[in-house]
Each structure stands twice: as C-alpha cells, then as structure tokens.
Amino acid sequence: xxMVIQNxxxxxxxxxxxxxxxxxxxxxxxxxxxxxxxxxxxPKLLFHYYDKDFNNEADTPxxxxxxxxxxxxCFLDIRSPGLGDAAMYLCATSxxxxxxxxxxxxxxxxxxxxx
Amino acid sequence: xxxxxxxxxxxxxxxGKNCTLQCNxxxxxxxxxxxxxxxxxxxxxxLTIMTFSExxxxxxxxxxxxxxxxxxxxxxxxxxxxxDSASYICxxxxxxxxxxxFGTGTRLKVLA
Numbered sequence: 001x002x003m004v005i006q007n008x009x010x011x012x013x014x015x016x017x018x019x020x021x022x023x024x025x026x027x028x029x030x031x032x033x034x035x036x037x038x039x040x041x042x043p044k045l046l047f048h049y050y051d052k053d054f055n056n057e058a059d060t061p062x063x064x065x066x067x068x069x070x071x072x073x074c075f076l077d078i079r080s081p082g083l084g085d086a087a088m089y090l091c092a093t094s095x096x097x098x099x100x101x102x103x104x105x106x107x108x109x110x111x112x113x114x115x
Numbered sequence: 116x117x118x119x120x121x122x123x124x125x126x127x128x129x130x131g132k133n134c135t136l137q138c139n140x141x142x143x144x145x146x147x148x149x150x151x152x153x154x155x156x157x158x159x160x161x162l163t164i165m166t167f168s169e170x171x172x173x174x175x176x177x178x179x180x181x182x183x184x185x186x187x188x189x190x191x192x193x194x195x196x197x198x199d200s201a202s203y204i205c206x207x208x209x210x211x212x213x214x215x216x217f218g219t220g221t222r223l224k225v226l227a
Contacts, residue, residue, distance in 0.1 A: 106159045
C-alpha cells in the first residue's frame, strides 16, 4: 500500500547527542513536512520541502535541520537534543501545496525520548 | 491572528451513543477544513475535507458540517464504538498558501 513510513517508531537519545529521524513515502508526493507534537498539543510545523525547495518556519530552532536527498526520503536531524525536544515527530506529505491538492497524509510518527 | 479552537477539550461517552465535536476558526483567507482522527501514539488520519462551498461531508459514521458564515464546523459521530476513542483534530488551510492551522483537538473516550 502507498504510505508514509517513519523510522524508527521510538528513538531514545542522550542530551546533546545528535539524532536523525527518517521518513519515506511511496505516494510520489511533491511536498514533505516535519511536525513536532508535544503531549496534548497540536502538531507544530517545523519546516517543509516543496520538491527540493526547503522552507523553514520562522520559529524553528537552528538545532533542527532537514535533508531531502530524493523525492521519497526526508530526514530530520536534531544536532544537539535538549530535554525540551522530547516529543512525537510527525512526517506528512501532500501532492501539492494548493488547496485542491494539499491533502496531507501523515506517517505514524517517531516518539523521541531525551535522557 | 489565525486560530482554530475546539471544544470540548475532552469527552467521555458510552458505546452506542452519538456525540458532536465543535471547531471554531478565525482563519483567513479560508481554503478548506479537515477533520483528522489521531489514535494515541499514531499519526493523524484524515476523516473529511470540506471546501468553502460544502456544507456537509460524511465518512461512514462520521459526518462533518461547515458553516463558512459563522466559521464553525462540527463532527458528528453516530453509534460510537470503542475504536472511536482517539483525539479528533480540526485543521484549516489558508487559501493560496501551504499554511495549515491546527486545533488542539478533542480527546474522546468511548466506554463499554
């Protein structure tokens, strides 16, 4: 089935130790998004790629970086995780950004724990 | 400021009962409104999407309504099941941009 896959589902890292989260999609969608979701809160958009064009949200900390080597894969790098970065990280895709073709498909998420 | 507010914050109902969740938004310019179901520890799954001209949209036991004049939407769940226990998130997309404005969700618990 076409889908959005995130690996790993659970990630434990140490304070300050770099970590990379992975997202892949078989939908061949142009847009890939990374969201951070803390407990009982709405997902917060960190950044998105429109094809190879990277779009950072103004309030996304520099500690968060992303790479999209090809259409199918997108990575979230956290350079020096802090305790406040513990959260669920959601990857989503959409065919386009316009309203008619912007339906988002979410992956199952990666839950990050920082010790 | 673009905002999406949902009520109630949480809800407990008995299996088989109906319930209605509310979403009020102040997003402009409006493009579409979506309802997602998010199971604990999982990513959101789309239930319905409505554009400006649509008043109602159904997906099985889920029926969403939209009043673009009052900027209100509701999600009605009929004959609830234990598997309906989840968070339900209302998301509004602005017109012409990629911006998705998320509500904080309603946590629904269905009891046997």
